[in-house]
Amino acid sequence: xxxxxxxxxxxxxxxxxxxxxxxxxxxxxxxxxxxxxxxxxxxxxxxxxxxxxxxxxxxxxxxxxxxxxxxxxxxxxxxxxxxxxxxxxxxxxxxxxxxxxxxxxxxxxxxxxxxxxxxxxxxxxxxxxxxxxxxxxxxxxxxxxxxxxxxxxxxxxxxxxxxxxxxxxxxxxxxxxxxxxxxxxxxxxxxxxxxxxxxxxxxxxxxxxxxxxxxxxxxxxxxxxxxxxxxxxxxxxxxxxxxxxxxxxxxxxxxxxxxxxxxxxxxxxxxxxxxxxxxxxxxxxxxxxxxxxxxxxxxxxxxxxxxxxxxxxxxxxxxxxxxxxxxx
Amino acid sequence: xxxxxxxxxxxxxxxxxxxxxxxxxxxxxxxxxxxxxxxxxxxxxxxxxxxxxxxxxxxxxxxxxxxxxxxxxxxxxxxxxxxxxxxxxxxxxxxxxxxxxxxxxxxxxxxxxxxxxxxxxxxxxxxxxxxxxxxxxxxxxxxxxxxxxxxxxxxxxxxxxxxxxxxxxxxxxxxxxxxxxxxxxxxxxxxxxxxxxxxxxxxxxxxxxxxxxxxxxxxxxxxxxxxxxxxxxxxxxxxxxxxxxxxxxxxxxxxxxxxxxxxxxxxxxxxxxxxxxxxxxxxxxxxxxxxxxxxxxxxxxxxxxxxxxxxxxxxxxxxxxxxxxxxxxxxx
Numbered sequence: 210x211x212x213x214x215x216x217x218x219x220x221x222x223x224x225x226x227x228x229x230x231x232x233x234x235x236x237x238x239x240x241x242x243x244x245x246x247x248x249x250x251x252x253x254x255x256x257x258x259x260x261x262x263x264x265x266x267x268x269x270x271x272x273x274x275x276x277x278x279x280x281x282x283x284x285x286x287x288x289x290x291x292x293x294x295x296x297x298x299x300x301x302x303x304x305x306x307x308x309x310x311x312x313x314x315x316x317x318x319x320x321x322x323x324x325x326x327x328x329x330x331x332x333x334x335x336x337x338x339x340x341x342x343x344x345x346x347x348x349x350x351x352x353x354x355x356x357x358x359x360x361x362x363x364x365x366x367x368x369x370x371x372x373x374x375x376x377x378x379x380x381x382x383x384x385x386x387x388x389x390x391x392x393x394x395x396x397x398x399x400x401x402x403x404x405x406x407x408x409x410x411x412x413x414x415x416x417x418x419x420x421x422x423x424x425x426x427x428x429x430x431x432x433x434x435x436x437x438x439x440x441x442x443x444x445x446x447x448x449x450x451x452x453x454x455x456x457x458x459x460x461x462x463x464x465x466x467x468x469x470x471x472x473x474x475x476x477x478x479x480x481x482x483x484x485x486x487x488x489x490x491x492x493x494x495x496x497x498x499x500x501x502x503x504x505x506x507x508x509x510x511x512x513x514x515x516x517x518x519x520x521x522x523x524x525x526x527x528x529x530x531x532x533x534x535x536x537x
Numbered sequence: 538x539x540x541x542x543x544x545x546x547x548x549x550x551x552x553x554x555x556x557x558x559x560x561x562x563x564x565x566x567x568x569x570x571x572x573x574x575x576x577x578x579x580x581x582x583x584x585x586x587x588x589x590x591x592x593x594x595x596x597x598x599x600x601x602x603x604x605x606x607x608x609x610x611x612x613x614x615x616x617x618x619x620x621x622x623x624x625x626x627x628x629x630x631x632x633x634x635x636x637x638x639x640x641x642x643x644x645x646x647x648x649x650x651x652x653x654x655x656x657x658x659x660x661x662x663x664x665x666x667x668x669x670x671x672x673x674x675x676x677x678x679x680x681x682x683x684x685x686x687x688x689x690x691x692x693x694x695x696x697x698x699x700x701x702x703x704x705x706x707x708x709x710x711x712x713x714x715x716x717x718x719x720x721x722x723x724x725x726x727x728x729x730x731x732x733x734x735x736x737x738x739x740x741x742x743x744x745x746x747x748x749x750x751x752x753x754x755x756x757x758x759x760x761x762x763x764x765x766x767x768x769x770x771x772x773x774x775x776x777x778x779x780x781x782x783x784x785x786x787x788x789x790x791x792x793x794x795x796x797x798x799x800x801x802x803x804x805x806x807x808x809x810x811x812x813x814x815x816x817x818x819x820x821x822x823x824x825x826x827x828x829x830x831x832x833x834x835x836x837x838x839x840x841x842x843x844x845x846x847x848x849x850x851x852x853x854x855x856x857x858x859x860x861x862x863x864x865x866x867x868x869x
Binding site: 241247254445446494497498 | 571572573574575578599601602697698727729730731732734735736737740741743744748764768771772788789791
């Protein structure tokens with residue numbers, strides 16, 4: 210058990226070292242990158258990705274993948290935005306229930322398609338990625354929900370702070386991460402997700418209700434996409450049928466994989482995923498600061514993801530092997 | 538109805554015969570840059586209202602994303618559908634040449650609305666632009682200057698590096714700042730691109746503030762960019778030191794103007810572009826308007842419109858400036 214803990218420590222330490230090295234390298238060129246102000250910028254870039262990454266982590270640990278999260282985010286945000294626009298009399302915090310509930314329902318549909326029809330999740334969610342985005346256009350009649358309809362109190366959550374000048378939205382995202390940690394480490398169902406991902410054949414023999422656990426992880430992924438949806442409206446002040454959530458899946462899956470969650474299932478930690486999200490946030494904030502032109506930024510962003518993965522993979526090749534052996 | 542059709546056919550000659558034999562109302566389609574873009578809702582509103590009064594049929598379609606080639610299947614579908622007029626906000630100055638030529642060969646009137654095929658004007662019949670775009674750059678520089686007392690470091694936050702309109706305006710801004718002695722104390726320190734995405738525009742704006750601590754103003758001649766820049770200034774509470782202006786939609790900027798984050802910004806009426814385009818199209822097909830450089834015609838609410846060089850028309854002479862006093866008068 211202590212050997213296992215050491216491996217985990219070393220793995221996450223690897224990502225942490227990468228973050229520190231990257232920030233120091235940027236800091237030699239732009240000293241202002243190493244200030245609290247840029248930490249604030251980085252943290253404000255990451256809450257939605259962090260929330261999405263927690264759901265995705267569970268799905269990937271269960272040996273599936275959820276490509277539809279950006280569209281679930283967009284659809285939930287649009288439904289909530291339309292509630293704000295057409296029913297301003299409803300108390301606005303109800304929007305959280307609407308958005309999370311809508312997302313959970315869409316996620317449950319993904320889970321049902323995967324379990325009932327025994328379809329690969331990558332195909333199912335590729336389909337619903339387009340289906341849910343299309344439904345977003347249909348329900349909204351392709352119209353944006355403008356800033357004036359998003360409640361000021363909701364927008365303020367991305368700007369005002371309960372403590373230390375850190376906006377609410379950041380506390381919410383780390384709160385989600387903490388709850389996820391408790392869920393996977395200290396609940397029976399949480400542990401069953403790992404058992405299922407490590408060995409889907411043996412899991413039912415060991416008493417894991419495979420269908421229920423699968424439905425659960427997809428519903429959680431949907432619910433968290435829904436939470437990210439209403440927080441999108443908070444952060445950016447509007448909901449657009451085509452932009453909102455578009456490309457979200459790429460950032461989230463990149464963060465999860467950089468964070469050491471194995472695409473083969475069964476392996477992944479909340480801390481590693483948080484670090485993966487932070488590394489992406491650092492890169493996204495650093496590129497414009499370094500004055501790298503927009504045309505080059507996406508190439509560099511992609512290259513950094515690949516380099517991070519390669520370093521991580523090389524460092525912990527042995528670690529993964531012994532870890533999966535220990536779990537299975 | 539047949540008589541009217543025959544008269545129209547005689548009046549406009551053989552070239553238009555394909556459109557004239559249709560006894561149905563004139564069918565106009567407007568192809569936007571992308572779906573869900575609130576800017577096009579307003580242009581569409583102008584088309585719809587004009588078609589209500591003129592008796593034409595109108596439809597708006599747009600691809601999901603504003604890529605160079607994404608409009609081609611939409612143009613092809615409309616040619617097959619047999620529309621009389623294709624109006625389009627082109628996503629590329631040259632990628633559509635071939636398919637637009639096909640449309641013209643079938644006798645369809647091809648108009649570019651809100652953006653032109655710069656350098657490829659021969660592939661459309663006429664263009665409707667909101668203002669003379671050569672004046673946009675100088676107008677924006679003047680508005681910025683008036684906000685910062687004509688001195689200090691300023692920056693430009695644009696959309697994408699390859700957007701033709703943005704580049705025309707930015708070149709004109711550079712030119713004005715360099716050559717007009719009125720602006721000799723204003724220094725353009727950076728031009729950055731937020732790709733019309735809120736996330737990217739925000740990180741670019743934050744980087745500007747971090748890299749140029751003496752910055753006093755940012756011009757964002759794009760609706761996504763100006764809203765993102767304003768939001769950064771609002772959340773940092775630095776509206777007194779960093780002034781944001783540019784081209785924005787009143788519906789998106791209203792809150793920022795009311796809370797003092799942005800004192801003034803500019804745009805034109807997108808609605809009038811649709812209104813003018815529909816009147817022009819129906820006039821040309823009906824034979825009452827000749828699509829010739831130098832020609833003039835009257836449009837209700839807009840007055841006399843002149844067809845300028847390269848068959849270009851403008852809905853207004855100067856940009857409209859929006860501020861706390863007038864912003865509630867506009868509902869787009």
